[in-house]
Structures are given as structure tokens and as C-alpha cells.
Amino acid sequence: MTPWKQKSRILVTCPKGVSEYLKNEIESLGFPILREIDTAVQTEGTLEDTMLFNLHLRTAQRVLYQLQTFKVISPGELYKKINSIPWEELIHDSGKSAYICVTSIADNPQINDSRFVNQKVKDAIVDRIRDKRSQRPDSGADKDKAVVHVYWKNDQVIVYLDTSGERLSMRGYRKIPLLAPMQEALAAAVIMATGWHGNAAFVNPMCGSGTLAIEAALIALNRAPGFLRNNFGFMHIKDYPEEQWRDLRKKARDYSKNTLPAKIIATDIDSFAVDAAMRNAKTAGVDHLIEFQTCSFENTPIPKSKGIIILNPPYGERLEAKEINHRRDAEKKETRAGKTVILRKASARDDQQSKPGAPRGLENIYQGVGDFFKSVGRAGNWRGYIFTGNLEMIKNVGLRTKRRLLFYNGDIECRLLEYELYADSKKIRKE
Numbered sequence: 001m002t003p004w005k006q007k008s009r010i011l012v013t014c015p016k017g018v019s020e021y022l023k024n025e026i027e028s029l030g031f032p033i034l035r036e037i038d039t040a041v042q043t044e045g046t047l048e049d050t051m052l053f054n055l056h057l058r059t060a061q062r063v064l065y066q067l068q069t070f071k072v073i074s075p076g077e078l079y080k081k082i083n084s085i086p087w088e089e090l091i092h093d094s095g096k097s098a099y100i101c102v103t104s105i106a107d108n109p110q111i112n113d114s115r116f117v118n119q120k121v122k123d124a125i126v127d128r129i130r131d132k133r134s135q136r137p138d139s140g141a142d143k144d145k146a147v148v149h150v151y152w153k154n155d156q157v158i159v160y161l162d163t164s165g166e167r168l169s170m171r172g173y174r175k176i177p178l179l180a181p182m183q184e185a186l187a188a189a190v191i192m193a194t195g196w197h198g199n200a201a202f203v204n205p206m207c208g209s210g211t212l213a214i215e216a217a218l219i220a221l222n223r224a225p226g227f228l229r230n231n232f233g234f235m236h237i238k239d240y241p242e243e244q245w246r247d248l249r250k251k252a253r254d255y256s257k258n259t260l261p262a263k264i265i266a267t268d269i270d271s272f273a274v275d276a277a278m279r280n281a282k283t284a285g286v287d288h289l290i291e292f293q294t295c296s297f298e299n300t301p302i303p304k305s306k307g308i309i310i311l312n313p314p315y316g317e318r319l320e321a322k323e324i325n326h327r328r329d330a331e332k333k334e335t336r337a338g339k340t341v342i343l344r345k346a347s348a349r350d351d352q353q354s355k356p357g358a359p360r361g362l363e364n365i366y367q368g369v370g371d372f373f374k375s376v377g378r379a380g381n382w383r384g385y386i387f388t389g390n391l392e393m394i395k396n397v398g399l400r401t402k403r404r405l406l407f408y409n410g411d412i413e414c415r416l417l418e419y420e421l422y423a424d425s426k427k428i429r430k431e
């Protein structure tokens with residue numbers, strides 16, 4: 001039977017701490033949850049079903065279709081077991097898709113470099129295909145064709161087809177990343193955590209490259225995030241049912257709305273950031289649905305209706321440097337060889353604001369956000385959210401939090417703080 005129709009386990013990975021939201025998404029697509037860990041959810045389905053996951057899941061990173069699981073005790077045995085899988089039925093040996101990338105996670109005392117595992121697995125696959133077909137696919141680190149992922153822990157090996165290829169977070173709209181942008185999958189999970197679905201206003205001061213506002217627009221429109229991408233790992237597996245993929249996309253398009261019931265507003269003090277956010281929104285096809293403005297957060301226009309205000313303020317230089325290093329490492333692994341990753345400081349002004357003792361230090365910014373929330377509270381019933389990796393700064397907001405949710409932005413432990421903004425929001429700041 002072709003694997004396209006064969007039911008197997010499917011492991012869907014996600015940013016750390018986001019699995020609760022991913023689990024809800026998988027369930028609402030009608031699939032069972034077999035297991036949930038901090039960075040992944042296990043379900044089951046056919047290889048065809050992975051197309052649906054890649055198209056619709058907002059909080060996922062990779063959709064891994066389980067091919068085989070077995071026990072081995074040495075790299076030689078690993079080669080033999082991998083070599084016995086009928087790869088010639090899965091991987092192309094000629095044409096544009098005749099290319100394979102192997103990734104792995106090895107937690108085994110015999111292995112101190114996962115590149116060794118990648119090489120062994122790649123040799124086993126390529127040798128098998130050459131023996132059966134007398135041609136062989138090319139191989140390398142690019143994830144834009146077929147990708148095989150191997151998980152090896154002690155004597156247990158699981159072999160997957162990585163049906164996503166590049167991370168699903170790389171939706172394709174963020175052409176201009178700035179300092180400390182949120183990953184798209186994380187931004188989607190944060191919005192889900194607020195309970196916002198699009199029927200009330202969404203106000204996002206300090207929007208940076210616009211990730212939160214763009215993800216909010218996609219959620220409110222019911223627009224499938226995979227719609228923006230035209231390449232996935234599954235497209236390079238033999239007998240890829242292209243017609244069926246087109247049908248899935250068409251159904252998703254028919255389901256998606258063209259207008260928003262409520263406003264989405266995104267502002268930032270840095271005009272370069274606003275420009276980048278607008279251009280990213282244009283690539284995502286939602287620029288006409290978001291109101292952009294260059295202004296300090298306190299001057300963000302608040303509609304008369306009700307809704308949520310969500311800010312992701314600067315974390316400060318030390319944490320931002322940590323975030324940049326983490327992302328550089330990740331993107332070095334993720335991006336195609338030779339591609340340059342643009343990492344630009346949002347602006348000299350932003351840099352200055354992060355410095356202690358600078359005209360507007362971090363304490364002042366967080367305190368200002370609290371004051372801003374109080375002033376909004378006087379205008380009606382709003383909920384305010386701060387997403388931050390600087391846990392020290394939270395006390396400066398000076399308002400009682402209703403909820404504190406744990407997230408991670410890369411390596412940085414973060415909180416999403418919820419504030420109920422009534423005219424009488426409890427003031428706890430010690431004067």
C-alpha cells in the first residue's frame with residue numbers, strides 16, 4: 001500500500017510551551033491526541049493527512065510522519081536497518097525532486113555529533129536507491145526538497161518523513177525581521193491564549209515587524225497559514241497527490257473571509273519598524289486590513305469599541321543579545337547555505353531606550369505601559385496583555401495581573417500577563 005493512504009503515528013513539533021494550543025488545533029481538525037509533551041503533540045493519520053496539518057496548523061513547527069521504529073546498538077546496525085527501508089518507493093532518483101536532506105536528534109553515549117548520524121543515514125538511503133534504481137538522489141543541508149528525520153535515543157530509533165521541510169513558522173511573509181521578533185507560531189499561540197477570535201478590536205502598540213498583528217489578521221480571516229507557502233517537504237515524496245493538495249487549498253480559500261468584523265491597529269515608535277511591518281503584512285496579503293501608525297505606544301489610537309491591547313516591549317540588551325544568538329544559531333541551521341540572514345537593530349532609539357539610565361529606560365517604559373492601560377480602562381472595558389521575557393520589569397507595570405502564562409521565546413522564559421482594564425483597575429504601585 002502507498003504510504004499516502006497508510007495510517008501511522010504523526011509527531012507535530014512546536015515551540016516549547018505551546019503544545020496546549022497545538023493540541024486544541026489538532027483536535028479541532030478531528031484527529032486524536034495520543035501524547036503531548038512540552039515541544040510536540042503525537043497524533044495519527046495517513047501521509048495524505050499531513051498535507052492538512054501543514055496547511056492549517058498555526059502553532060506547529062514540523063509535521064513528522066513516522067515511517068519505522070526499531071532498536072539498534074551501533075551505527076553499523078543503524079545503517080543496515082535504514083538501508084532495508086524501501087526508499088526507492090519514497091524518494092525520487094531523477095528530476096527536480098531528486099535531493100534528500102537528513103536531520104537527526106541523537107541522545108546516545110556512542111554519538112557526540114549528530115552530523116555523524118546524518119551522514120550514516122544519508123549513505124544508507126542513497127546506497128539503497130542506487131542499488132535498486134542505478135541512479136541516486138543528491139543530498140545536502142537544504143530543507144526545500146525531501147527531508148528525513150531520525151530520532152535515536154539509547155537503543156530506540158524512530159525514522160520520520162519531515163513533511164514540512166522548512167519550519168512551518170517560516171510562513172514566508174516576514175521578509176524584514178527586526179530585533180527580537182516573535183516567531184510566527186509563538187505569536188499565534190499567544191493570541192490563542194488571549195481568547196481573541198477577531199470579533200473585537202486588536203490593538204498592538206510596539207508592533208516591531210508586525211508578527212502579532214499579521215497573525216491576528218490571519219486568525220480573524222480564518223486564513224490557513226500554510227496558504228502563504230508554496231513549498232513543503234511532502235511535495236517531494238513520490239506519488240505526491242497534487243490534485244488533492246489543490247482541493248485542500250481551494251476548500252481553505254472558500255472558508256476564509258475577506259473582511260474583518262473589528263479593527264486591527266499596529267503602531268511603533270520606529271518608522272523603520274512600521275515600514276517593515278507594512279511590507280510584511282503586504283506579503284501576507286493583509287496590509288489593507290491593518291491600520292499602521294508611527295507613534296509612541298501611549299499615542300496609539302484606541303477605538304471606542306472594546307477589545308484587547310497587546311504589547312511586546314523591549315526586553316533589554318542582555319536578553320535581546322541572548323535571543324539574537326539563539327536565533328542566529330537556529331537560522332544558520334535552518335536557512336539554505338549561502339543565504340544571508342538580516343538581523344538589524346530596530347533603531348538607534350530603541351537601543352537607547354533599553355539602556356539603564358538612558359532618557360527612557362526600561363523601567364519607565366514598563367511603568368508607562370501600566371499608566372497607558374489605566375487611561376484606556378477609563379474609556380471602557382478592555383483587556384491588556386504584555387508579552388515579555390524580562391520578568392524583572394513586570395513589577396513596574398503597577399497593575400494587578402489577572403493571569404500569568406508561561407511561554408518561551410527561543411531560550412528565554414517569558415510571560416504573557418493579562419490585565420483587566422476597568423476604570424477602577426486595582427493600583428498596587430507603591431507611591
Ligand SMILES: C[S@@+](CC[C@H](N)C(=O)[O-])C[C@H]1O[C@@H](n2cnc3c(N)ncnc32)[C@H](O)[C@@H]1O
Pocket residue numbers: 178179180181182183205206207208209210211212267268269270273295296297298312313314315346347350353365
Ligand atoms: C521586542 S520588539 C517587538 C517585536 C515584535 N513583537 C515582532 O514580532 O517583531 C519591541 C518594539 O518596541 C518598540 N518600542 C520601543 N519603545 C517604544 C515606545 N516608547 N513606543 C512605541 N514603541 C516602542 C521598538 O521600536 C520595537 O519595535
